[in-house]
Amino acid sequence: MQVSTTVKADTEMKAGDSSADTSSGIEFDYQLETLDCHDIPGFAGHELVIACNDAKTGLRAFIAIHNTSLGQALGGCRMWRYASDEEALTDALRLSQGMSYKHAVADTQQGGGKAVIVGDPRRDKSDALFQAFGRFVDSLGGQYVTAEDVGVSVDDMVSVRQQTKHVAGLPTSMGSSGDPSPVTAYGVYCGIQAAVALKQRRPHDVHARLDNVTVAVQGVGNVGYALCRHLHNAGAKLVVTDVHQSNVTRACIEFSATSVDPEAIYDVSADVFAPCALGGTVNSQAVLRLKSAIVAGAANNQLAEPAVAKTLTDRNILYAPDYVINAGGIINISYEKQGYNLDKAMRHTERIGETLTEIFQRANTEGISTAEVADHIAQERLGASTSRP
Known part of the structure; x- marks a missing residue:
């Protein structure tokens, strides 16, 4: 790989679209x-x-x-x-x-x-x-x-x-969908509901109470905070951590959460571990420390390496593949192209729980990790699209 950030492009920048305001007076190089x-x-x-x-x-x-x-x-x-x-x-x-x-x-x-x-x-x-x-x-x-x-x-x-x-993702006042974080959080909440339902051997119900469920949330920024609100309203007990103390304090005050140091979150006894910070936090060492039956959170690229998925499976820890469970925000934004409709976007987002239930069942049937099943589904759909005449 060669990365050069000082060489000018061979081709000139294309002219801006007439609908974009380029009269800001700011000079660029x-x-x-x-x-x-x-x-x-x-x-x-x-x-x-x-x-x-x-x-x-x-x-x-x-x-x-x-x-x-x-x-x-x-x-x-x-x-x-x-x-x-x-x-x-x-x-x-x-x-x-x-x-x-x-x-x-x-x-x-x-x-x-x-x-x-x-x-x-x-x-x-x-x-x-x-x-x-x-x-x-x-x-x-x-x-x-x-x-x-x-x-x-x-x-x-x-x-x-x-x-x-x-x-x-522009403000709603501009006819757009606004901040996607709340919808991302709702999709993660739907996914957690599906994972908990499977572990409790009951039908998936996005409106089910979670009174006896403890969730350890790693990262309570915009998405993590909104997720905590859904979980708290459903009765779940929350244990939270974040590199920014102000985020932790807010979650503890508003959701009666318990806080731990960032490194200690892996050792919390919880039903669900929800990584909602940056990616790569679920590595081979962290997996061995987890005391949760489920890993389901909002972060992208949660697994530090693909092999971690098998370790999770071997330890009977149910993993909700990150790009499946955290798709709510992008689902929400995708509805802008057809005239934004929040109700339609939210109904589509609720399907995340159904999709995960199918992935969990297929992983069990095929004897492979949920991450592999999700990848197979994505590759099948991408392959089917590229093979069309």
Whole structure:
């Protein structure tokens, strides 16, 4: 893999769409490079990967489009304190591939793409930086539609919209779907209900009470906080942790949650472990420490490596594949293309529980992990689409 973020692109940036407001007066110094990622194991199938840099605003970003056989690429933009450009690029590739699988299983009729911005979301944001990012999105001519993700807000997407029309998840006042976090959280809640129902050997019911269920929530930011509200309202007992103490304090006050240090969350005796922070937290060491019968949360790329799925299965821990259970937000945003309707989006999101129930049953029948079943379903749908005449 070669990552160069100082070489100007061979082709010029495409002119902005007439519907985008490009009269902000902000000057940009674009540097765009198409990257060849075919030598990175596991990521050779990406359709397009670009490095985006703007010296005037300090923007350093990557946009990865994995697969558009089912439709236009749609995926959020993440901003994080990556240690290197290589780390950021790898995250973009993993996330965009996950988006293809997520769209395929969730039946949104969209393709998979993702963007990451290198920087501290609490310190390095600016209107100009997100406008610069918007110009790079616009240069792709609609191949990729962006939205908010970890470290990026609805307000940031408003800045992006000043430079491109290819953005979703804008405020409801602009005729869009707004912050997708609440719907993501609701989808995770539906998935937890399905997993608990299976463990309790009862029919899945999204409205069931969870009075005797303890959930250990790792990360109580926007999605984790909204998930805690659903769980608390259903009677569940909550144990929470977060790297930001203010998030923990809020959850403890509002939901009568118990808090533990971040590293101690793996040792909590709970029915459900819900990873809702960044990915890779469920690794081979953490799995051996878990005292939960279920792993079901909102984070992307929860498993540090594929082998962890088998370890979970061997330990009789039911795993709700991350890109299946956390699809609510992208389902919600996908409804913008047909005239946004919250009721339809929520009904579609509730199907996450039904989909997971099918995955759990198929995994049991076939004697393989739930992660493998989810991947097979996604690959079957992606393959069926690419094989059509």
